[in-house]
Amino acid sequence: MSDRARTLYEKIWDAHVVERREDGTCLIFIDRHLVHEVTSPQAFEALRLAGRKLRRPELTLAVPDHNLPTTARLDENGNRLPIADPQSAQQLAALEANVAEFGVRYFGATAREQGIVHVVGPEQGFSLPGATIVCGDSHTAAHGGVGALAFGIGTSEVEHVMATQTLLLKQSKTMEVRVEGTLNPGVTAKDLILHIVGTIGTAGGTGYVIEYRGKVFEEMSVEGRLTVCNMSIEGGARAGLVAPDDKTFAYLKGRHFSPKGEDWERAVEYWRTLKTDEGATFDKSVTINAGDVQPTVTWGTSPEDVVPIGGIVPAPESFPDPSKQNAARKSLDYMGLEPGQRMDEVEIENIFIGSCTNSRIEDLREAAAILKGRKKADNVKWAIVVPGSGLVKEQAEAEGLDRIFTEAGLEWREPGCSACLGMNPDKVPAGERCASTSNRNFVGRQGPGARTHLVSPAMAAAAAVTGKLTDVRDLVS
Amino acid sequence: MEAVQEIDGRAIPFGQKNVDTDLIIPAKWLKTISREGLGEGAFEAVRAEEGNIFDQPEYMGAPILIAGDNFGCGSSREHAAWALLDMGVKAVIAPSFSDIFSGNAFKNGILTVVLPQEQIDRLMEVAQTDPVSIDLENQTVTTPFQDRFTFDIDPFRKDCLLKGLDEVGLTLARNASIDTYEARQKDAMPWYAKGTGLAA
Numbered sequence: 001m002s003d004r005a006r007t008l009y010e011k012i013w014d015a016h017v018v019e020r021r022e023d024g025t026c027l028i029f030i031d032r033h034l035v036h037e038v039t040s041p042q043a044f045e046a047l048r049l050a051g052r053k054l055r056r057p058e059l060t061l062a063v064p065d066h067n068l069p070t071t072a073r074l075d076e077n078g079n080r081l082p083i084a085d086p087q088s089a090q091q092l093a094a095l096e097a098n099v100a101e102f103g104v105r106y107f108g109a110t111a112r113e114q115g116i117v118h119v120v121g122p123e124q125g126f127s128l129p130g131a132t133i134v135c136g137d138s139h140t141a142a143h144g145g146v147g148a149l150a151f152g153i154g155t156s157e158v159e160h161v162m163a164t165q166t167l168l169l170k171q172s173k174t175m176e177v178r179v180e181g182t183l184n185p186g187v188t189a190k191d192l193i194l195h196i197v198g199t200i201g202t203a204g205g206t207g208y209v210i211e212y213r214g215k216v217f218e219e220m221s222v223e224g225r226l227t228v229c230n231m232s233i234e235g236g237a238r239a240g241l242v243a244p245d246d247k248t249f250a251y252l253k254g255r256h257f258s259p260k261g262e263d264w265e266r267a268v269e270y271w272r273t274l275k276t277d278e279g280a281t282f283d284k285s286v287t288i289n290a291g292d293v294q295p296t297v298t299w300g301t302s303p304e305d306v307v308p309i310g311g312i313v314p315a316p317e318s319f320p321d322p323s324k325q326n327a328a329r330k331s332l333d334y335m336g337l338e339p340g341q342r343m344d345e346v347e348i349e350n351i352f353i354g355s356c357t358n359s360r361i362e363d364l365r366e367a368a369a370i371l372k373g374r375k376k377a378d379n380v381k382w383a384i385v386v387p388g389s390g391l392v393k394e395q396a397e398a399e400g401l402d403r404i405f406t407e408a409g410l411e412w413r414e415p416g417c418s419a420c421l422g423m424n425p426d427k428v429p430a431g432e433r434c435a436s437t438s439n440r441n442f443v444g445r446q447g448p449g450a451r452t453h454l455v456s457p458a459m460a461a462a463a464a465v466t467g468k469l470t471d472v473r474d475l476v477s
Numbered sequence: 478m479e480a481v482q483e484i485d486g487r488a489i490p491f492g493q494k495n496v497d498t499d500l501i502i503p504a505k506w507l508k509t510i511s512r513e514g515l516g517e518g519a520f521e522a523v524r525a526e527e528g529n530i531f532d533q534p535e536y537m538g539a540p541i542l543i544a545g546d547n548f549g550c551g552s553s554r555e556h557a558a559w560a561l562l563d564m565g566v567k568a569v570i571a572p573s574f575s576d577i578f579s580g581n582a583f584k585n586g587i588l589t590v591v592l593p594q595e596q597i598d599r600l601m602e603v604a605q606t607d608p609v610s611i612d613l614e615n616q617t618v619t620t621p622f623q624d625r626f627t628f629d630i631d632p633f634r635k636d637c638l639l640k641g642l643d644e645v646g647l648t649l650a651r652n653a654s655i656d657t658y659e660a661r662q663k664d665a666m667p668w669y670a671k672g673t674g675l676a677a
């Protein structure tokens with residue numbers, strides 16, 4: 001190890017180099033591998049065909065999330081209900097067979113620990129500070145919220161990690177997103193990351209690993225940090241990081257797979273060294289004034305298409321870049337919006353509270369605080385709350401949040417990815433709008449023709465109450 | 478992986494910026510447990526439009542796709558690379574690519590060629606009527622009209638593509654180094670080594 005000042009990313013990288021090649025490519029050791037049913041079948045199949053095994057099965061954790069329906073999974077006698085879609089059922093069956101054959105720890109469809117991989121990892125203490133974490137899913141960036149170097153990989157890389165517990169990688173450039181000042185009341189971690197993505201653009205972080213720095217992140221809860229890091233990929237960065245601190249350690253202590261006893265003490269001692277050194281430099285620096293961040297919504301079909309809730313739909317001509325003007329015209333056509341239209345007058349027919357971005361207990365509390373004692377508007381036809389895991393669901397029910405949601409006219413569902421990408425039956429109908437706490441507003445993402453507005457859990461709850469995009473601060477006195 | 482040396486033929490002048498992998502292959506096509514047959518779902522939303530470029534006879538099976546900035550952004554789904562391969566696409570030319578997509582493309586023997594926008598504009602024009610040639614060894618893109626553009630590529634990736642090397646096999650050959658790393662970690666940072674505690 002060198003004595004020069006290093007960034008947090010460089011420290012984690014250096015600690016995982018197995019071999020460094022002359023051209024700078026490194027063989028990097030992978031500490032944790034999360035597996036779900038969609039991006040793993042072809043990897044297991046390739047291992048099988050080559051007669052290979054998992055090198056370190058204890059470093060892999062599997063859980064199904066993308067395909068599972070969020071309706072009841074057991075009948076009244078406790079028997080498992082079949083999945084109606086034959087392809088979804090086949091993908092789930094393939095995962096079950098593969099984890100049994102290759103000896104991988106598995107939280108199955110009806111286990112109380114089941115949930116979205118990116119909620120389950122930190123919640124189970126599987127995701128640890130300073131670890132390298134991968135998963136065949138781009139929102140793996142989320143785990144950076146506990147100070148891990150975590151990034152999404154493709155299925156060929158899933159196979160590579162299974163067989164070798166390593167990846168061949170080129171070191172990324174470093175980018176600092178520094179947020180100065182404090183967030184205004186009613187502004188959440190989700191609003192902040194939408195604002196950041198709007199500022200740097202969806203390609204702004206390509207080739208970089210982002211470290212989020214400043215008092216805002218020190219004061220932010222671990223769950224808020226997970227939300228911010230989760231959407232690093234929407235800014236083009238494969239990974240995002242927040243330095244681990246006492247909040248991180250308190251969050252992880254005593255969790256299922258967290259280190260215990262002397263291991264815990266030694267781990268915390270090491271984790272305290274995981275921060276960017278004084279004098280270390282970043283390849284790129286972006287500064288954001290926290291006071292500028294308002295409750296934020298998207299108007300278009302790219303996560304960078306953001307505007308404060310008090311704003312208007314922009315005119316395509318207002319963008320300097322001609323190709324962005326074109327993209328904006330197409331987006332507005334798809335979204336059924338007119339330039340100059342006020343965002344807080346856009347009517348909403350569907351509400352989705354969930355996804356790996358916003359389905360943890362704090363997200364549900366934030367939404368419930370707005371919905372308590374209120375009803376959803378009549379024009380809201382479909383409104384679902386999908387907890388991120390079985391444990392989140394239990395906790396929410398213990399706090400009575402489920403009753404707040406159902407009394408307000410929202411449906412309380414089983415855990416999974418759900419309407420974030422509509423691989424299961426939860427889809428937004430064509431031409432209808434959804435105020436969604438998920439992470440992508442791409443064309444067709446929530447279903448063919450679906451129109452997505454990305455928002456925070458509090459803003460989704462506010463939209464449910466008024467039937468249109470609404471400044472949540474108007475509902476809090 | 479099949480070796481790649483030269484790619485010649487028609488190039489689809491798509492040109493769109495920020496093409497996300499949801500657009501390349503929508504989520505409903507991800508329910509497969511195979512790598513095959515995804516070409517049918519490739520660019521489904523675009524192909525739903527009458528007269529779209531992908532369904533014009535001269536571009537059917539074209540080996541090259543030309544796109545705008547930030548191609549392959551969004552989801553990490555390797556199905557996007559498999560869908561392109563199944564369409565017959567062996568190379569994508571764009572001003573920039575998302576990190577995850579370019580890795581996925583490489584692992585499937587799809588060449589990602591980065592060229593500046595003005596050269597892309599020229600290729601978009603040529604591709605309306607004529608073929609385009611990519612020579613990996615010499616790192617050039619040429620047209621029948623004396624255009625000759627050079628591109629950069631990571632030397633390791635170039636070597637793997639030219640020889641069609643299997644990356645998993647290459648890394649397994651480094652087994653001794655991985656053993657050494659693991660032994661060191663088990664000693665210095667045992668909390669990472671334990672994982673789920675479920676050993677083989």
